[in-house]
Structure formats: structure tokens, C-alpha cells
Amino acid sequence: MATPLSAGRFLAILKAEGVKTAEYPGWTTRGRDAATGRQFGPVHMILNHHTAGTNSLAVVAKNGVAGLPGPLAHIHLAKSGLATMCSAGRANHAGPMAKNAYDSFLNERSTHPAPSKSSGTVDGNDVSYGIETENLGNGKDVYPRAQYDAWVRIDAAICREYGWSAESCGCHKETSIEGKIDPKGPVEGYGARGRFEFTPKQFRADVAERLKHPASWSPGSSTPDPTPPKETAVPLTDADLKLLATRDGYFPAPRDAADYSTDKKAAGHYWSLGTHLRAQSEGIRAARRELAALSAAVTALAGQVGKGADTATVVAAVQKAIADAVIKVDVDINSKES
């Protein structure tokens, strides 16, 4: 059951795959579900497009075009490779899909037949994620390297999340019964490959290769993934630990210590780690005693308010409360530490 991704999860898988993301305001709740009375999902494939325009983010994310309200895709992919989230719901991107073509993606077949209207149609907006990649689609406008790389990552991230193969990645021209031609055009390069023409087959091959690697992988790097140097665990001996705790000469003593000396050769300049720890522990105990005393004094004072007692009585009551509190703190500390 391929339930649509939540907005948070959608973002997370893209980031994990190394995609630079942005969020179009309101994208998490914008979709064509309520207005059409149709539900998005279960989803079974990704459909890739070119925008056939420039600066089309607002059109894709929100405004739509005449007769086709936005959002027009789930993701708008800029030339820079920046993926802007446009919807986590139903989006108007696919239109009717030829059933024979859709079935080949649904079943992840290795070949995808040309879309045939006579095979019937499926509402593609119910069942597919749409990626709108910024390109004029005139066959001359180039998909920059960074854009194509992000495109492969986006499709791979979704496939990886659902456990789909790259055969779940389709292109609009492979499913449309309306003669769509997208995506189309030259790609600047990918990995170690130079300029080439976009084809759905090559795109799926690139997604498939990516899926063989972890999400953090980058294509075409000649250097292998760095393997961390092997660490050999060397256990500390009791003698090492004792040295660490007791040896002077590494940790400067506090300047307000009674025997502090500015002379680096004098005993009072350095403390051992053990001395430092003991001093810290004693300081914390003293602070707790003072806090308890303060709290007891306030309580005792409050208890004397309005009783008309003379000053000596009030002082005696407060002093007794402080003494009891300090003793109690010592007992608490000892019972916890012993």
C-alpha cells in the first residue's frame, strides 16, 4: 500500500538523498483533493515533466494555468537543482494516462509500450507523483548538470522510500494520450558522462544505478567512498587510569585555591585530575547546603509572620531551621553516594 508521503517525510527523504530543497508557502496543505472530490493515492509511480517555460515556480506551485488550477506538480525543479515543494496532495500534472502504459509502470516492467488510448485510461493525478523540471522543451534548452543530478536524486529518493525499482519512473510522453512530448532536450552531463540527449531509458538507468548505492552517494566520483581507517582498541590499564587521576602537571589549579602558585614548577600550580574532581564535588555540596539553608530560612521566617514574636525568638527559629536543613542535606548526600 503506497500511502502518499507526509510533508515532513517527503522533505526528509529528499534531504537524505542530497537534494537542495525549498518550501513554497502553503505547500503542505495545497492540493486538488477537496476541490475535485478525488483522493490522492495510493501512489504507484513518478511522472517526470518539463515546464515548457521559464520562471514557472508560482504557476506550478499555486497559480496554475487557464482551465487547470494549481498545484501542477509535487515538486518544481529549478535549473540550479533547487527542488521546491509544491504539494503533498493531489496535483494537476498527469491528466489521463493510457492504461497499457500505466500498467507497465505499476508492474515495473522492463519495457514500456507506447501509450494507446484504446487500452483505456487511468486518472494519472490520483496515482503518481509529478516532477516539473524547468526547461523550455524546445530541444535546445539545456538541462544543467546540477539540475539533472537533482532530478535523478528526487526520483531515486521516492523509489528508495517505497522499495520501487527505477521502472516506476515514467515520463509524461510515455503515458499521455494527448500527445505530450515532455521531457525533452539536451543534458549538460551527468557523473563522468558529457553532454547527452534526455531519454526516459537513460534516466531510468541513472536512477537504477543510484539505487544500488546509499542515499548519500554522488555519481561519477573517481575516488571510492572513503573508508574510515581501522581503529585498534587499546584498553587503558589500571596503572594508566591511576596516572590520569593522580598525576600533577597537566591541569592548572584554580587561581583562588589556597596553595595556588603562579610558579609553574611549584606544587600549587597544577592539580591532578582527581584533586580537581574532588574540589568540584565539594563545591557542589556546599552550594546545595547553602541553597537548603536559604530555603529553610525563608520558610521559618514566613512561619513567624503575624505571631508577634520578638526578634530573638525569630532569629532562634530561623537558625534552628537552617541547622536542621544543612544536616538533612548532608544525610541525603551521604545516603546517595555511599
Ligand SMILES: [Zn+2]
Ligand atoms: Zn508534462
